[in-house]
Amino acid sequence: xxxxxxxxxxxxxxxxxxxxxxxxxxxxxxxxxxxxxxxxxxxxxxxxxxxxxxxxxxxxxxxxxxxxxxxxxxxxxxxxxxxxxxxxxxxxxxxxxxxxxxxxxxxxxxxxxxxxxxxxxxxxxxxxxxxxxxxxxxxxxxxxxxxxxxxxxxxxxxxxxxxxxxxxxxxxxxxxxxxxxxxxxxxxxxxxxxxxxxxxxxxxxxxxxxxxxxxxxxxxxxxxxxxxxxxxxxxxxxxxxxxxxxxxxxxxxxxxxxxxxxxxxxxxxxxxxxxxxxxxxxxxxxxxxxxxxxxxxxxxxxxxxxxxxxxxxxxxxxxxxxxxxxxxxxxxxxxxxxxxxxxxxxxxxxxxxxxxxxxxxxxxxxxxxxxxxxxxxxxxxxxxxxxxxxxxxxxxxxxxxxxxxxxxxxxxxxxxxxxxxxxxxxxxxxxxxxxxxxxxxxx
Amino acid sequence: xxxxxxxxxxxxxxxxxxxxxxxxxxxxxxxxxxxxxxxxxxxxxxxxxxxxxxxxxxxxxxxxxxxxxxxxxxxxxxxxxxxxxxxxxxxxxxxxxxxxxxxxxxxxxxxxxxxxxxxxxxxxxxxxxxxxxxxxxxxxxxxxxxxxxxxxxxxxxxxxxxxxxxxxxxxxxxxxxxxxxxxxxxxxxxxxxxxxxxxxxxxxxxxxxxxxxxxxxxxxxxxxxxxxxxxxxxxxxxxxxxxxxxxxxxxxxxxxxxxxxxxxxxxxxxxxxxxxxxxxxxxxxxxxxxxxxxxxxxxxxxxxxxxxxxxxxxxxxxxxxxxxxxxxxxxxxxxxxxxxxxxxxxxxxxxxxxxxxxxxxxxxxxxxxxxxxxxxxxxxxxxxxxxxxxxxxxxxxxxxxxxxxxxxxxxxxxxxxxxxxxxxxxxxxxxxxxxxxxxxxxxxxxxxxxxxxxxxxxxxxxxxxxxxxxxxxxxxxxx
Numbered sequence: 001x002x003x004x005x006x007x008x009x010x011x012x013x014x015x016x017x018x019x020x021x022x023x024x025x026x027x028x029x030x031x032x033x034x035x036x037x038x039x040x041x042x043x044x045x046x047x048x049x050x051x052x053x054x055x056x057x058x059x060x061x062x063x064x065x066x067x068x069x070x071x072x073x074x075x076x077x078x079x080x081x082x083x084x085x086x087x088x089x090x091x092x093x094x095x096x097x098x099x100x101x102x103x104x105x106x107x108x109x110x111x112x113x114x115x116x117x118x119x120x121x122x123x124x125x126x127x128x129x130x131x132x133x134x135x136x137x138x139x140x141x142x143x144x145x146x147x148x149x150x151x152x153x154x155x156x157x158x159x160x161x162x163x164x165x166x167x168x169x170x171x172x173x174x175x176x177x178x179x180x181x182x183x184x185x186x187x188x189x190x191x192x193x194x195x196x197x198x199x200x201x202x203x204x205x206x207x208x209x210x211x212x213x214x215x216x217x218x219x220x221x222x223x224x225x226x227x228x229x230x231x232x233x234x235x236x237x238x239x240x241x242x243x244x245x246x247x248x249x250x251x252x253x254x255x256x257x258x259x260x261x262x263x264x265x266x267x268x269x270x271x272x273x274x275x276x277x278x279x280x281x282x283x284x285x286x287x288x289x290x291x292x293x294x295x296x297x298x299x300x301x302x303x304x305x306x307x308x309x310x311x312x313x314x315x316x317x318x319x320x321x322x323x324x325x326x327x328x329x330x331x332x333x334x335x336x337x338x339x340x341x342x343x344x345x346x347x348x349x350x351x352x353x354x355x356x357x358x359x360x361x362x363x364x365x366x367x368x369x370x371x372x373x374x375x376x377x378x379x380x381x382x383x384x385x386x387x388x389x390x391x392x393x394x395x396x397x398x399x400x401x402x403x404x405x406x407x408x409x410x411x412x413x414x415x416x417x418x419x420x421x422x423x424x425x426x427x428x429x430x431x432x433x434x435x436x437x438x439x440x441x442x443x
Numbered sequence: 444x445x446x447x448x449x450x451x452x453x454x455x456x457x458x459x460x461x462x463x464x465x466x467x468x469x470x471x472x473x474x475x476x477x478x479x480x481x482x483x484x485x486x487x488x489x490x491x492x493x494x495x496x497x498x499x500x501x502x503x504x505x506x507x508x509x510x511x512x513x514x515x516x517x518x519x520x521x522x523x524x525x526x527x528x529x530x531x532x533x534x535x536x537x538x539x540x541x542x543x544x545x546x547x548x549x550x551x552x553x554x555x556x557x558x559x560x561x562x563x564x565x566x567x568x569x570x571x572x573x574x575x576x577x578x579x580x581x582x583x584x585x586x587x588x589x590x591x592x593x594x595x596x597x598x599x600x601x602x603x604x605x606x607x608x609x610x611x612x613x614x615x616x617x618x619x620x621x622x623x624x625x626x627x628x629x630x631x632x633x634x635x636x637x638x639x640x641x642x643x644x645x646x647x648x649x650x651x652x653x654x655x656x657x658x659x660x661x662x663x664x665x666x667x668x669x670x671x672x673x674x675x676x677x678x679x680x681x682x683x684x685x686x687x688x689x690x691x692x693x694x695x696x697x698x699x700x701x702x703x704x705x706x707x708x709x710x711x712x713x714x715x716x717x718x719x720x721x722x723x724x725x726x727x728x729x730x731x732x733x734x735x736x737x738x739x740x741x742x743x744x745x746x747x748x749x750x751x752x753x754x755x756x757x758x759x760x761x762x763x764x765x766x767x768x769x770x771x772x773x774x775x776x777x778x779x780x781x782x783x784x785x786x787x788x789x790x791x792x793x794x795x796x797x798x799x800x801x802x803x804x805x806x807x808x809x810x811x812x813x814x815x816x817x818x819x820x821x822x823x824x825x826x827x828x829x830x831x832x833x834x835x836x837x838x839x840x841x842x843x844x845x846x847x848x849x850x851x852x853x854x855x856x857x858x859x860x861x862x863x864x865x866x867x868x869x870x871x872x873x874x875x876x877x878x879x880x881x882x883x884x885x886x887x888x889x890x891x892x893x894x895x896x897x898x899x900x901x902x903x904x905x906x907x908x909x910x911x912x913x914x915x916x917x918x919x920x921x922x
Contacts, residue, residue: 050521051520051543053522056526071504073503074506075506092502095578096502150718194720194839196718196839370868371866372833384835400840401916402868403918442686442687
């Protein structure tokens with residue numbers, strides 16, 4: 001197979017890099033290389049707008065001279081450049097300090113099994129077919145309602161990447177993955193009120209993408225329902241995070257239990273291991289070996305084997321999220337999370353979205369968040385928001401130009417329910433999340 | 444010509460590409476009836492160093508190079524790029540790209556060389572402006588001097604980085620333009636602790652200069668002092684207020700208000716498409732008559748400055764709002780042509796691998812007549828927001844946010860207590876109509892801004908004098 005030949009060729013470049021590093025005196029080294037190809041086509045107002053052909057590559061190497069470290073990267077894969085890249089990394093390591101905790105992972109933690117995770121599904125779509133698909137999607141959105149007044153267009157993306165990595169402990173592996181998406185963004189206008197919203201679908205296999213017509217319809221519905229939004233008076237009330245934005249709440253939690261923030265003592269969850277962080281019904285875990293999923297991988301960015309494992313069970317924090325360096329700083333072992341968590345999942349409850357609205361009763365449904373506004377050190381949280389005011393489980397009117405604020409420590413502890421309306425599109429799988437009480441600032 | 448020759452030497456010579464090869468690629472692009480076409484070559488060298496926990500922990504070096512080719516017909520754009528600067532690869536890219544137009548023609552273009560009228564920064568490689576050992580010594584000095592400032596300091600993280608970016612852009616009229624862009628950046632983050640309470644703060648800066656920028660006038664040590672000062676203020680901070688109130692914004696970096704509230708909304712692409720809350724509003728009042736706002740790419744040595752933009756157009760000082768009236772938009776070539784105006788030199792791209800679009804450079808408000816103390820004194824009850832973190836805008840609804848990282852209550856004309864950071868939210872098209880006082884103290888930010896749009900990041904600057912807004916929503920927790 002052509003792909004296997006290419007992986008073999010890239011593996012030999014990695015081996016050259018590692019050999020060159022040894023040659024130049026490095027005691028250990030780690031290298032990675034990626035090649036990516038793709039096509040991105042967008043259509044706007046029924047006509048093709050852009051056709052982009054992507055073709056990129058890059059390699060990076062980290063060398064260790066005992067415990068001094070240096071890194072270097074390049075987009076030029078010529079033999080001379082490979083040598084120069086290694087030389088640059090080695091010369092940097094002459095100036096960095098010896099760091100007791102620096103180095104490659106423990107050899108026994110490296111992945112030795114490489115199950116087929118079903119990540120490679122090339123999409124043989126021509127530019128013309130992609131244009132037609134984008135136009136079909138946008139047409140549905142534009143014709144959905146008379147108040148759909150304008151469009152930012154629809155975009156089809158298809159992308160294939162080859163990723164190879166190796167280190168001087170003998171780890172050397174590569175895999176191919178694909179990623180395809182279809183998105184649509186339209187504007188709705190009524191009087192002076194103009195709103196924009198979008199919908200998208202993303203998958204490893206194009207057959208698993210949502211139908212173009214569904215994406216167009218959802219984009220239109222989402223833009224329309226925001227029209228004539230108003231602010232709220234400043235108050236405290238329960239807040240329901242819709243499924244598509246609830247992952248942000250979980251990523252703030254992950255950031256707080258990540259090694260880098262823990263060893264710097266820059267987290268509101270310091271020393272929280274084995275303590276109650278969520279209510280007791282909450283179960284959060286990683287599923288790195290899910291077939292065909294967006295976050296799947298047999299090993300992390302250091303080659304350490306990934307595992308299906310609990311982060312939270314019974315509401316109690318069971319494990320941190322660690323790479324090799326941060327684990328050593330904390331006197332622990334890597335959890336296979338260099339580069340982050342994979343297919344993070346929170347178990348759903350019994351209620352669907354309508355049930356969650358009823359459970360919310362009277363309060364705020366948030367469907368969009370703006371700005372960074374999250375301080376992981378203190379847990380202080382204050383973000384711009386838009387959504388809907390809900391009374392007795394029924395949506396009343398759209399809301400905009402408000403902020404929601406609280407402290408993450410309290411917000412996580414005060415989660416009331418998790419919906420079964422799971423959004424499967426990203427690396428985090430969660431339903432909508434209801435938080436008991438937050439501060440709303442408005443007019 | 445000097446810069447053009449340096450750029451040729453840096454990018455084309457190693458790849459064995461001659462000017463005649465560029466003509467061949469351009470002719471291939473122009474063999475379809477396109478309205479515009481360009482070939483963008485880039486070679487970018489960068490490095491970064493990090494000191495943490497009292498040791499030099501990380502160092503890295505990076506080289507990125509490649510070329511992007513683009514053909515435009517009407518509103519249609521074809522684009523391809525490659526990391527391999529090789530004639531056959533680029534000819535094939537040109538074939539793919541010109542397929543955006545099906546009609547063929549014969550083309551023959553000869554290169555003409557465009558010399559930059561003005562150069563707003565030095566061409567020398569900032570990575571080589573100090574020997575390695577002196578970079579390390581600078582980091583160590585900032586680390587040790589900062590740690591001495593206060594016993595409550597728990598951790599100091601200092602980073603130092605530089606980029607040397609060389610670009611060459613050939614246009615369909617045969618013009619070949621070049622630019623060499625240095626950029627340096629330093630940052631100091633401190634974590635402080637007192638009675639079990641921990642806080643952190645960061646301060647940094649830089650510009651289109653070299654590493655001596657941080658040594659001159661003690662700049663690097665000042666970042667450390669300022670980071671410590673802000674972190675200690677935060678140790679005392681109480682819950683921020685919630686609700687709509689009068690807010691006084693400090694001078695300098697709080698100018699991120701302008702970037703988010705009006706800047707993005709005045710970019711040409713959104714206005715050509717009619718998707719911005721400011722679309723079709725040139726000549727209308729969008730701010731109080733105290734407000735004059737410009738986007739100025741011509742400031743020497745600033746982080747957001749460019750001698751030419753990424754389409755080869757010289758940058759300008761573009762008036763966006765004059766005494767409250769919307770004057771015009773920021774344009775790249777494509778949107779300018781479609782709107783029947785001239786490019787304002789705002790066509791920017793993250794790199795050869797992405798398409799250019801209208802982007803800001805240095806966006807700031809001109810000074811007014813009020814003394815900053817007088818502005819504070821005029822507020823009975825409100826918030827004084829002195830420093831900010833990032834922001835974001837929805838250009839269609841006009842709603843924008845920006846997050847305060849250092850703020851105080853104003854009570855009866857006096858700054859009283861420090862409050863925690865909070866997000867402020869407002870409506871772009873009317874927030875500046877509520878500006879009731881503008882200070883004399885225009886300041887530009889210290890050189891830290893990075894703007895993201897459609898996944899592309901570019902360095903930018905902002906600035907403003909102290910100003911007073913009669914009512915904006917502050918997202919604290921204290922109701």
